[in-house]
Amino acid sequence: MSGLTPPNAEVDLAAAMRAALAAYSQGPGSGQGTTSDLSMDEELNLHAIGWEPVEFVTGLSVYSTPPMTWTWGQGEIAAASYAHEQAFQIAMARLHRQAASVGAHGVVGVEVERSIHASHTEISLMGTAVRPVGAAAVDADNVFTSDLSARDFTLLMVAGWEPLGLAAGASFVFAPRRSMGAVMSQQTQNVELTNYTEAMYSARETAMERMQSAALAMKGTGVVEVKVFEGPMYFASHAVGFTAWGTVVRLREDEHRHVSPTMVVSLDDVDIAFDADTLG
Amino acid sequence: MANEPTDLPEAAERRMTSGAFTSGLSVADFAACLEMGLEPVGFAQGFCAMQWSPLGSSMSNAMSPYRSTTGGGYSEMFNCPHGFVSNDHRQWGQNYEQTWYEAAWRTGFDTALQRMVEEATEAGAHGVVGVVDSQQVMGDGYLLEFHLSGTAVKVPGAPALTQAPFTTYLAGQRLAKVVEAGYAPVGVIATLSSVRMWPYCITEYQLHGTGLSMFGSGVSASEVDQVVRAQSYSRQIARDAAKRALHGDSLHGARVTTSERELGQGEIDYHTVIRGNRIRRFQDFKALPVPQPTVRLS
Amino acid sequence: MAKEQGDLPEATGHRLEELEKGLFTSDLSVNEFLLVKEAGFHPVGFVMGSSIYHIGIQTRKWGQSQELTKLTEAMYNARELAMTRMEEEAAQLGADGVVGVRLDVNYYEWGSDAAEFIAVGTAVKAEDGVSRLNTLGKPFTSDLSGQDFWTLSQTGYAPQGLVMGTCVYHIAHRGLAATLGSAGQNVELPNFTQALYEARELAMTRMQDEANRLGATGIVGVRLEEKSHQWGSHTIEFLALGTAVDKTGAPVSLARPTTIISLDN
Numbered sequence: 001m002s003g004l005t006p007p008n009a010e011v012d013l014a015a016a017m018r019a020a021l022a023a024y025s026q027g028p029g030s031g032q033g034t035t036s037d038l039s040m041d042e043e044l045n046l047h048a049i050g051w052e053p054v055e056f057v058t059g060l061s062v063y064s065t066p067p068m069t070w071t072w073g074q075g076e077i078a079a080a081s082y083a084h085e086q087a088f089q090i091a092m093a094r095l096h097r098q099a100a101s102v103g104a105h106g107v108v109g110v111e112v113e114r115s116i117h118a119s120h121t122e123i124s125l126m127g128t129a130v131r132p133v134g135a136a137a138v139d140a141d142n143v144f145t146s147d148l149s150a151r152d153f154t155l156l157m158v159a160g161w162e163p164l165g166l167a168a169g170a171s172f173v174f175a176p177r178r179s180m181g182a183v184m185s186q187q188t189q190n191v192e193l194t195n196y197t198e199a200m201y202s203a204r205e206t207a208m209e210r211m212q213s214a215a216l217a218m219k220g221t222g223v224v225e226v227k228v229f230e231g232p233m234y235f236a237s238h239a240v241g242f243t244a245w246g247t248v249v250r251l252r253e254d255e256h257r258h259v260s261p262t263m264v265v266s267l268d269d270v271d272i273a274f275d276a277d278t279l280g
Numbered sequence: 281m282a283n284e285p286t287d288l289p290e291a292a293e294r295r296m297t298s299g300a301f302t303s304g305l306s307v308a309d310f311a312a313c314l315e316m317g318l319e320p321v322g323f324a325q326g327f328c329a330m331q332w333s334p335l336g337s338s339m340s341n342a343m344s345p346y347r348s349t350t351g352g353g354y355s356e357m358f359n360c361p362h363g364f365v366s367n368d369h370r371q372w373g374q375n376y377e378q379t380w381y382e383a384a385w386r387t388g389f390d391t392a393l394q395r396m397v398e399e400a401t402e403a404g405a406h407g408v409v410g411v412v413d414s415q416q417v418m419g420d421g422y423l424l425e426f427h428l429s430g431t432a433v434k435v436p437g438a439p440a441l442t443q444a445p446f447t448t449y450l451a452g453q454r455l456a457k458v459v460e461a462g463y464a465p466v467g468v469i470a471t472l473s474s475v476r477m478w479p480y481c482i483t484e485y486q487l488h489g490t491g492l493s494m495f496g497s498g499v500s501a502s503e504v505d506q507v508v509r510a511q512s513y514s515r516q517i518a519r520d521a522a523k524r525a526l527h528g529d530s531l532h533g534a535r536v537t538t539s540e541r542e543l544g545q546g547e548i549d550y551h552t553v554i555r556g557n558r559i560r561r562f563q564d565f566k567a568l569p570v571p572q573p574t575v576r577l578s
Numbered sequence: 579m580a581k582e583q584g585d586l587p588e589a590t591g592h593r594l595e596e597l598e599k600g601l602f603t604s605d606l607s608v609n610e611f612l613l614v615k616e617a618g619f620h621p622v623g624f625v626m627g628s629s630i631y632h633i634g635i636q637t638r639k640w641g642q643s644q645e646l647t648k649l650t651e652a653m654y655n656a657r658e659l660a661m662t663r664m665e666e667e668a669a670q671l672g673a674d675g676v677v678g679v680r681l682d683v684n685y686y687e688w689g690s691d692a693a694e695f696i697a698v699g700t701a702v703k704a705e706d707g708v709s710r711l712n713t714l715g716k717p718f719t720s721d722l723s724g725q726d727f728w729t730l731s732q733t734g735y736a737p738q739g740l741v742m743g744t745c746v747y748h749i750a751h752r753g754l755a756a757t758l759g760s761a762g763q764n765v766e767l768p769n770f771t772q773a774l775y776e777a778r779e780l781a782m783t784r785m786q787d788e789a790n791r792l793g794a795t796g797i798v799g800v801r802l803e804e805k806s807h808q809w810g811s812h813t814i815e816f817l818a819l820g821t822a823v824d825k826t827g828a829p830v831s832l833a834r835p836t837t838i839i840s841l842d843n
Contacts (some may be wrong), residue, residue: 008351013456014317018565019434021406023562024446028466033530035523035556040457040532052838055533057629058515062504067489079501090503094512109471120485120504127534152608152651155573159612175686189634191650192659193692196630204626208603209593215601224611228698232686238688246603261573261728276793573612 014128035106036128038109042150043276049157052133053150059095060124063087070118070236073174076203077239080172083245084116085210088168095125096143103137104129108153110166111243118235126231146247148225160253164218168245169210173203175238200240204230207242304410305431309452313409316456318433321403325394325429331422332384353377358480358506365481373480374508377473377517378549385424385472389413392426393447393468401446405432410451410505411468413555419452428468448557449533463559469525473517475508477548484546498530511550514538518552531556580843581735594670597623604700606678610724619702622671627663628696631656638748638813643773644779648718649746653815657681657742660697661719668717669695672839674710675718679740681819685808692809695726713736713793720821730798734830735823738792743784743818746775750812778802781816794822804820 036043036053064081070077099107110127128150139205146153146163153163176199208228215223226246233239304323305313313320354377360370392413400408411430418425430447448465450458455465477483483506484490515538522531534556543550597603604621605615613620621688633656636648660681668676679699684693699719706709712718720737723728730737749770781802800820807815 013315013460016459016462017316017318017435019439020459020562021446023464023560024407024466025441025443026527029558031528033528033560033563035519035526035531035534037536038554040454040461043532044457046462056531056536057521058512058536060508060511060515062507062511064486064501064504066501073396082502086503097448119489120507124538128745137753148608154611155608159615189375190633190648190655191632191634192656193632196692196694197628200630201628205627207592208624208626209596211603212596212603215603222604222621223624224604225607226603228605228606231684237686243584246605256615258616259573261616267633271649275452 015129016041020266034211038128039148045151045154046130046150050133050148051130054129054131055105056102056126057095057102057129058124059091059098060086060122060127061090062092062120062122063090065118067119072238074176076206076228077172077174080116080241082119082255083121084170084172087121089212089227091142091165092145095127095145096140097181099129099143099186100138100140102129102141103131103163105131105135105138106163108146108150110147112147112166114243116233116241122223127158143146143185148150148247155259156249159256159259160255161249162252162253164220165172166248167211167214167218167220167223167248168243169204169207169212169214170241171207172239172241172244173199175199175240203240204242207244211244211246218248219250223248231264283329283390303505304345304412304429305451309410311336312452312456313433315334315536316459317435318409319436320431321434322400322427322432324396324399324403324405324432324487325427326397326399326424327396327529328388328391330384330388330424330426331421331537332424346555353379353476356509358483360481362481370479372483373483374478375475375506375513377475377513381474387422388426389470392428396428396430397444397447399431404434404440405431405445406435406438406441407446407448407465407497408432409448409455411447411449412478413468413470442501449555452556457558461531462561464531464562466529466558466560468555469522469531469558470551470553471518471521473514473521473549475514477506477550479506479546483507488546510548511538514550517571518554521552522556526558529558529560532559535559594623594667594750597671600839605698606700606724609635612722613728614702617728618705619674620705622701623662623667624698625667625696625701626696627660627667628694629656629659629663630692630694632692641750643750644748646746646748649813649815650744653746654744656693656695657744658708661697661740664697664699665681665716665719668678668701670773671701672703674704675720675737676701676801677720678723678796679719679721684805691808710736721819722821724798730823733787733803734828735795736826738794738822738824739788739819741788741792741797741822743781743786743788744779744815745777745784746813748813749773755835763838777814777816781818785818785820789822789840790824792822793824797822814831
């Protein structure tokens with residue numbers, strides 16, 4: 001991070017510390033403070049583009065799935081996909097309301113905690129609400145969310161883009177069953193299992209498409225930092241879930257502004273591990 | 281202040297007033313302290329073991345966990361919409377804030393903090409940096425142990441304080457950045473909220489698929505309302521408590537930890553802990569120019 | 579090795595259509611996104627290819643170190659299927675190439691001897707409209723990160739394709755007497771050494787062959803992975819991966835890097 005906030009040689013730190021101590025002795029002022037989980041670097045980055053943290057906000061939802069949901073069947077597990085979608089949307093809506101109520105325009109650094117259990121799906125969102133310094137409050141509908149860090153938010157804005165929200169898509173399916181006959185004849189062959197491939201493909205594509213639809217609904221131009229999760233459920237190994245989410249962005253200026261980075265070589269990389277898997 | 285009676289062990293008093301200092305700082309943090317003009321004077325710590333007991337009737341009364349008095353905190357009833365079903369059917373449920381637990385936690389933390397600050401004061405310090413705090417739950421959950429420690433520091437040339445030294449979780453470069461940006465460290469903030477959820481029939485069905493028998497098919501997929509409210513209130517209570525403790529200052533570098541503990545009869549305790557640094561603006565900083573991106577060649 | 583048919587399942591249709599209409603998706607981080615733009619490319623879509631493949635049983639002689647050619651074929655074909663499908667998605671989007679390619683293998687409990695091979699990446703298109711397809715007329719693929727992709731673009735070289743070579747090798751079990759004889763001594767195990775040497779060489783050579791077919795000048799970012807997958811410790815797959823590159827004739831714009839000393843950890 002030191003490349004982003006060079007130490008200011010003009011500041012007399014010792015003098016600043018003495019002034020800080022004096023302020024401590026004087027007692028609190030009459031202002032209204034902020035709460036944030038950002039590091040000072042991140043706060044400074046925000047200030048560099050004229051934004052400030054307001055308050056730490058959260059949103060959560062716990063959505064139930066009926067008892068027979070995970071019993072081995074065929075195709076998509078609609079109840080599970082629906083529960084995931086609802087939990088995500090409701091948690092986001094609550095996060096937006098909280099952010100709007102403290103006068104913020106958006107939430108950055110959102111930590112998404114998602115757990116899927118046999119009886120319910122739980123989604124918890126936590127982040128720091130931010131706004132342009134001195135700006136008036138906006139409606140909850142206009143609040144943006146992003147799981148990008150405050151630093152990435154700053155970089156995006158500098159390049160002319162803005163985040164709109166988090167788009168998520170999920171699809172849960174049953175693994176197809178193989179008949180015994182098929183199992184026996186496939187023992188020695190190297191062969192693609194086409195019905196499996198089709199089923200998994202279709203589930204993954206459905207999840208991605210739902211994410212894309214959500215992005216389009218926000219009038220976004222793109223989705224960055226897409227994370228894809230796939231795997232069987234811990235409580236039902238014959239059921240596989242696919243989820244994808246990312247931050248929806250839109251170009252807010254006329255065109256992308258190039259950042260022109262400088263190449264640097266750090267002279268104090270202490271951590272040099274010899275990795276037997278790499279050559280040269 | 282060194283002449284006032286303290287409840288510190290005698291050994292602590294001797295240690296804090298002797299010459300050489302011990303410090304919990306790393307080399308980098310020590311260097312940063314010197315850069316800020318902070319002189320480490322010693323390692324300060326405080327400890328407190330709290331026993332707490334539940335308010336009102338016995339906790340293990342499975343048939344009637346109802347709390348009529350909950351110490352004035354959040355409390356909400358959930359009533360079963362069905363008529364009589366069976367003796368096992370949970371006709372009501374309750375979410376309530378366990379204010380007695382929160383109070384015990386608060387007292388334990390504050391006492392340990394106070395003792396750490398006393399040690400620092402004995403050494404003539406202006407503040408304690410790099411504070412580390414830990415809590416342990418022991419004895420079937422009825423004993424809470426708190427331990428806080430940090431490095432007591434002096435600001436040479438500054439007048440003696442008329443109040444307790446400041447405290448902060450920050451140390452080293454992170455503290456330097458905060459001060460450089462125009463913020464003064466004031467104190468460490470830690471607050472815990474505890475909400476117990478005692479499920480009613482609908483919640484029990486939603487979480488375990490049991491308890492509704494012939495009514496089961498009538499419950500469609502929906503939010504597990506009671507759980508959502510218990511968790512949401514737990515977070516809100518912690519946030520509000522943290523804000524109150526600020527008295528108008530700001531909370532920086534907040535860390536929020538949520539946890540849940542399932543107990544015997546389906547009850548769940550939802551805890552939220554918020555920790556952070558209370559800081560106060562003492563000067564406006566010059567807005568930095570937009571940072572220059574770099575690509576590191578490794 | 580013959581490439582098997584790689585028709586995309588129907589479900590893919592809708593998603594790619596939306597991407598063609600202008601929405602882009604990418605798993606690039608913000609840093610990588612900005613650097614890909616710097617290199618003169620725009621992300622078009624997150625592309626994927628996968629194949630669930632049954633890997634046949636191959637009998638092997640315990641006492642002999644040898645390549646298990648059937649397994650090698652299976653591992654190669656399965657990955658090729660996944661890669662080909664990913665390339666097809668990229669081609670459908672009109673992309674010039676795919677960056678940040680990741681190859682993964684998933685094992686699911688319900689499919690013993692069956693594994694899912696996945697290839698994912700972000701398809702990109704050159705903003706100047708000049709085609710960057712490789713010598714085979716296909717979108718280039720590369721497992722270079724956004725940062726490495728940008729750095730490479732400064733050198734006057736361009737990626738041609740992700741190249742791989744694989745070899746599944748069985749390491750002979752030493753006779754029990756021989757094992758007891760050398761217990762407690764510092765001694766090289768010639769069996770192992772020879773076997774590992776040969777296996778790695780095979781994997782690397784095959785990777786180079788692929789690069790030659792692409793008409794590439796060289797390979798960068800080479801990685802050698804060794805995995806036993808589900809076969810027990812005496813059977814190892816050696817997978818050599820790298821990005822084949824070629825000179826583009828574009829001017830080299832490498833500035834001298836600035837040296838900095840990072841003061842915070």
